[in-house]
Amino acid sequence: MTEIKIPSQPRQQQQLLRPGFRTQSVHAGQQPDPLTGAVIQPIYQTSTFAQPGVETLKSGYEYSRGGNPTRTALETQLAALEHGTAAFAFASGIAAEDAVLRATLRPGDTVVAAAESYGGTHRLLTQLYARWGIHTIFVSPQHPHELEQALADPTVQLVWLESPTNPLLTVVDIAAWAERAHAHNALLVVDNTFASPALQTPLQLGADAVVHSTTKYIGGHSDVLGGAVVVADAVWEDVPLAERLEFQQFAGGAVAGPQDAFLTSRGLKTLGVRMRQHCENAGIIAEWLTSRAVIKNVFYPGLASHPSHSIARQQMSGFGGVVSFQVHGGEAAARRVAEGTET
Numbered sequence: 001m002t003e004i005k006i007p008s009q010p011r012q013q014q015q016l017l018r019p020g021f022r023t024q025s026v027h028a029g030q031q032p033d034p035l036t037g038a039v040i041q042p043i044y045q046t047s048t049f050a051q052p053g054v055e056t057l058k059s060g061y062e063y064s065r066g067g068n069p070t071r072t073a074l075e076t077q078l079a080a081l082e083h084g085t086a087a088f089a090f091a092s093g094i095a096a097e098d099a100v101l102r103a104t105l106r107p108g109d110t111v112v113a114a115a116e117s118y119g120g121t122h123r124l125l126t127q128l129y130a131r132w133g134i135h136t137i138f139v140s141p142q143h144p145h146e147l148e149q150a151l152a153d154p155t156v157q158l159v160w161l162e163s164p165t166n167p168l169l170t171v172v173d174i175a176a177w178a179e180r181a182h183a184h185n186a187l188l189v190v191d192n193t194f195a196s197p198a199l200q201t202p203l204q205l206g207a208d209a210v211v212h213s214t215t216k217y218i219g220g221h222s223d224v225l226g227g228a229v230v231v232a233d234a235v236w237e238d239v240p241l242a243e244r245l246e247f248q249q250f251a252g253g254a255v256a257g258p259q260d261a262f263l264t265s266r267g268l269k270t271l272g273v274r275m276r277q278h279c280e281n282a283g284i285i286a287e288w289l290t291s292r293a294v295i296k297n298v299f300y301p302g303l304a305s306h307p308s309h310s311i312a313r314q315q316m317s318g319f320g321g322v323v324s325f326q327v328h329g330g331e332a333a334a335r336r337v338a339e340g341t342e343t
């Protein structure tokens, strides 16, 4: 296979986008419609599917909570891009997180989560799951000994990680975390929203499940909310994760509707080119910020000065589109800068 060089990337970002990624984004799961030959999967805006007889399915579809061809097209596309075997599309990123947690945990279990996790994930774990008897231990993604200490608790069943983290853009060694989680018989779930499968595929690094808020880079146009869980071959308590998630999606019911699945699938087709441009833009902005007197610290894994630079080079094929920074002058100065920004 040939590697695709991206000549327009700034110096620190001479990384490679996975060969074939953009081709797969366009074609995976997008077979012409069998009825009409339409090259784009139609929006099957239907709740239920007529059956020729009792217990015989005409098309394999029965009721849209269990499955809908437009959703299947998106799920096939997502599974291919994340190198998974199955994907499940949900109404939002949080609904996807909720599904993977409920498909694997029960009261009395403990989750270990990286402290720099999305605020909504923190809220879900501490305000909702805590009431259902699931406890969460937060550990610093920068201090591996905290993970090790937390894993000593025998009730830990699941480790939750986001990389790069928000807001410090710490890139966590996913393979190392997978190895530690598995050594303690726990699952590793990675929220891959910030990197997207264009830059990083956690299942190939040992993660058991990947979750996405497809609302962000995957949808890409701020016109649809969505989430996804992608799994490979992991088995949890004798049941494949794919089977657990399929049941959870059907029984829990927080599915992506056909219109949402269509919009997300359409956005996903251009993820590769958008991410390439996001990386280039972020690299330029990060370098520019480092030259400004008011800036105290710039956090961007593409900068050689960032603590995660070397692991980011190994683990990701681009440094992402998010940059954060600290200003001199404390909260008042930070507020002035935030209020002075324009979109």
Ligand SMILES: *Cc1c(COP(=O)(O)O)cnc(C)c1O
Binding pocket: 092, 093, 094, 095, 118, 120, 121, 162, 191, 193, 194, 212, 213, 214, 215, 216, 225, 226, 227
């Ligand atoms: C937005 C986001 C979520 C939640 O997704 P919704 O689609 O808003 O429910 C989860 N994780 C990360 C990293 C996010 O940015």
